[in-house]
Amino acid sequence: MTSELLKIENFQISFKDDEAGTISAVKDLSFHINEGETVGLVGESGCGKSVTALSIMRLIEKNASFTEGKTVFEGEDINLFSEKEMQSIRGNKISMIFQEPMTSLNPVHKIGKQIGEVLHLHGFANKTNSIEKTIEILKKVGIPRAESIVNDYPHQLSGGMRQRVMIAMAMACNPKLLIADEPTTALDVTIQAQILDLMNILQEEYNTAILLITHDLGVISEMADRVIVMYYGQIVEQADVRTLFKQPKHPYTIGLLNSVPNIDSENESRLTPIDGNVPNLGVIKSGCPFRARCQHAHAKCHEENPPLFKHESQYVRCWLYDEQGGIV
Amino acid sequence: MNQPLLSVKDLKTHFPVKKKLFNKGSHSIRAVDGISFHVNKGETLGIVGESGCGKSTMGRSILRLIEPTEGSIVFEGREVTTLDQTNLRKLRSKMQIVFQDPYASLNPKMTVGAILGEALSTHQLGQSAKERKKKVENLLLKVGLSHTHIGRYPHEFSGGQRQRIGIARAIAVNPSLIIADEPVSALDVSVQAQVLNLFQDLKETLGLTYIFIAHDLSVVKHVSDRIGVMYLGKIVELSDKRQLFQKPLHPYTQALMSAVPSLDPDIKKNRIILTGDVPSASNPPTGCSFHTRCRFKKNVCESVAPREIEVSSGRFVNCHMYDNEYKRDFN
Numbered sequence: 313m314t315s316e317l318l319k320i321e322n323f324q325i326s327f328k329d330d331e332a333g334t335i336s337a338v339k340d341l342s343f344h345i346n347e348g349e350t351v352g353l354v355g356e357s358g359c360g361k362s363v364t365a366l367s368i369m370r371l372i373e374k375n376a377s378f379t380e381g382k383t384v385f386e387g388e389d390i391n392l393f394s395e396k397e398m399q400s401i402r403g404n405k406i407s408m409i410f411q412e413p414m415t416s417l418n419p420v421h422k423i424g425k426q427i428g429e430v431l432h433l434h435g436f437a438n439k440t441n442s443i444e445k446t447i448e449i450l451k452k453v454g455i456p457r458a459e460s461i462v463n464d465y466p467h468q469l470s471g472g473m474r475q476r477v478m479i480a481m482a483m484a485c486n487p488k489l490l491i492a493d494e495p496t497t498a499l500d501v502t503i504q505a506q507i508l509d510l511m512n513i514l515q516e517e518y519n520t521a522i523l524l525i526t527h528d529l530g531v532i533s534e535m536a537d538r539v540i541v542m543y544y545g546q547i548v549e550q551a552d553v554r555t556l557f558k559q560p561k562h563p564y565t566i567g568l569l570n571s572v573p574n575i576d577s578e579n580e581s582r583l584t585p586i587d588g589n590v591p592n593l594g595v596i597k598s599g600c601p602f603r604a605r606c607q608h609a610h611a612k613c614h615e616e617n618p619p620l621f622k623h624e625s626q627y628v629r630c631w632l633y634d635e636q637g638g639i640v
Numbered sequence: 641m642n643q644p645l646l647s648v649k650d651l652k653t654h655f656p657v658k659k660k661l662f663n664k665g666s667h668s669i670r671a672v673d674g675i676s677f678h679v680n681k682g683e684t685l686g687i688v689g690e691s692g693c694g695k696s697t698m699g700r701s702i703l704r705l706i707e708p709t710e711g712s713i714v715f716e717g718r719e720v721t722t723l724d725q726t727n728l729r730k731l732r733s734k735m736q737i738v739f740q741d742p743y744a745s746l747n748p749k750m751t752v753g754a755i756l757g758e759a760l761s762t763h764q765l766g767q768s769a770k771e772r773k774k775k776v777e778n779l780l781l782k783v784g785l786s787h788t789h790i791g792r793y794p795h796e797f798s799g800g801q802r803q804r805i806g807i808a809r810a811i812a813v814n815p816s817l818i819i820a821d822e823p824v825s826a827l828d829v830s831v832q833a834q835v836l837n838l839f840q841d842l843k844e845t846l847g848l849t850y851i852f853i854a855h856d857l858s859v860v861k862h863v864s865d866r867i868g869v870m871y872l873g874k875i876v877e878l879s880d881k882r883q884l885f886q887k888p889l890h891p892y893t894q895a896l897m898s899a900v901p902s903l904d905p906d907i908k909k910n911r912i913i914l915t916g917d918v919p920s921a922s923n924p925p926t927g928c929s930f931h932t933r934c935r936f937k938k939n940v941c942e943s944v945a946p947r948e949i950e951v952s953s954g955r956f957v958n959c960h961m962y963d964n965e966y967k968r969d970f971n
Contacts, residue, residue, distance in 0.1 A: 533904065
């Protein structure tokens with residue numbers, strides 16, 4: 313039996329905006345991640361996936377308010393932790409890698425110093441052996457010439473190498489959970505393959521759970537065990553990876569899958585895109601936020617936002633599945 | 641036999657690098673380093689490659705937005721590289737470009753009507769302001785926008801709509817060739833599909849020819865008839881799309897294809913992981929520029945640059961493995 317590592321309960325996140333007042337970015341978000349599992353969080357820009365990740369780490373900006381919700385990590389609600397306690401968890405038990413490694417590495421410090429700092433801070437190394445340990449970690453993430461790279465600055469490395477350094481830093485303390493926010497989006501596809509491969513190897517070795525945030529459905533299909541689809545700050549569908557790709561249920565998930573050209577398919581018919589655009593946050597006050605782009609929208613969709621319905625092992629936020637399953 | 645709409649021969653675009661005080665000898669970045677291909681009327685040629693392979697520079701060199709260093713570009717039977725500015729401007733109404741970033745390529749201080757109207761008046765299309773306005777309204781309809789958008793500024797549109805404006809500007813002057821440089825990579829997937837369909841529709845209704853440049857192999861596969869794969873300033877493989885995907889020949893193409901994640905969780909690809917990064921174009925490897933990452937590398941690859949081999953009709957590959965002279969080295 314796998315045990316639950318992280319449980320998000322009922323996240324509500326909103327931002328204050330001078331013009332529009334309070335804008336709700338994430339609503340009623342609940343999910344869990346088991347030990348050693350990879351959960352994919354997929355959605356288009358503005359759906360709230362990155363804000364979710366940042367709020368797990370309690371790194372959201374000052375104008376954001378985290379009004380409600382629990383983040384239960386290893387049985388404890390870390391939202392109640394003091395900032396100091398939180399610091400001992402960040403980079404240690406939960407670590408994070410970001411899309412653009414150049415902006416998340418400090419440009420004025422050498423690679424060795426930056427990784428050494430993490431090790432030092434969390435008591436994995438002291439002043440004398442931190443460089444030695446850093447080299448060891450860099451080798452583990454497949455960096456050639458690790459002995460000389462520790463003396464390099466981030467700008468001297470390529471994008472793929474920088475992302476490896478980020479991963480090295482994130483994995484330095486053998487975290488239980490790695491949050492990867494679009495880790496390969498800025499990389500070329502052959503470099504992406506290297507990085508995904510590396511993440512798989514490290515996960516197997518350390519049994520790290522991964523929360524993989526991306527807009528790329530191919531990456532999700534390849535990496536994730538379970539998938540959560542977000543739209544307009546809400547989970548619209550959740551299922552294991554096979555079910556999601558073989559039997560998607562939510563009209564948005566179906567639309568997304570139909571929008572992507574499939575490289576393995578011989579079928580070259582036209583794509584069937586989703587009509588319209590993602591609405592700006594705060595515009596839709598009631599009803600299902602997807603209704604304006606949905607072919608199946610009916611009266612009820614305008615009146616009330618559907619709850620998550622359970623349909624066998626799948627969760628779907630859509631009135632189409634009202635009678636078949638019970639409300640969660 | 642029909643003449644191709646565009647044929648490019650041995651195109652080279654080199655950027656000089658500033659000499660340092662004690663560093664003698666000129667030095668240049670060979671962004672495009674000897675590319676030859678042709679595009680037939682009505683077809684879509686996809687150009688795929690990773691960042692820094694020179695695909696955008698190539699697109700711009702064909703339009704002479706960047707002056708090519710060497711080579712010939714023949715468009716509709718006329719040599720482009722020797723045209724003077726007046727004739728070049730005339731020619732540009734026949735060859736247009738759509739850029740990746742619709743935020744950066746539209747003037748934020750001009751309304752949509754003014755942006756499109758300028759394209760028309762530059763090329764003397766439409767006699768009066770009234771006539772031009774009518775044309776602009778028509779253009780907006782063609783790209784799926786409405787005539788009510790005419791007075792709005794670029795920032796009032798979403799990314800997808802902005803790209804539609806970029807496309808409208810390109811088709812405004814009735815071009816026969818459009819070079820689309822990563823036109824959908826800044827867009828979300830649901831919107832990306834809308835824009836791809838628009839490209840397809842316009843191709844059919846206006847009889848356009850495209851050079852479609854992108855890094856996303858699935859997108860290139862979806863839109864193209866033929867595909868050229870670029871690596872470090874060269875086209876390493878050029879082929880009909882179906883043949884290319886059934887049996888990629890060049891080791892780089894093989895690796896590139898295997899690296900694309902599949903949408904089917906049941907397909908576990910036999911991935912060819914390329915080691916290392918793309919070498920710098922200012923100091924490309926000797927011989928075959930891919931040899932530093934190639935799993936089939938032999939001694940000859942380090943010293944001799946591969947020739948272009950036509951393995952079957954219309955199918956070209958730059959690799960010693962397919963060259964009769966060196967074939968035996970690889971057995």
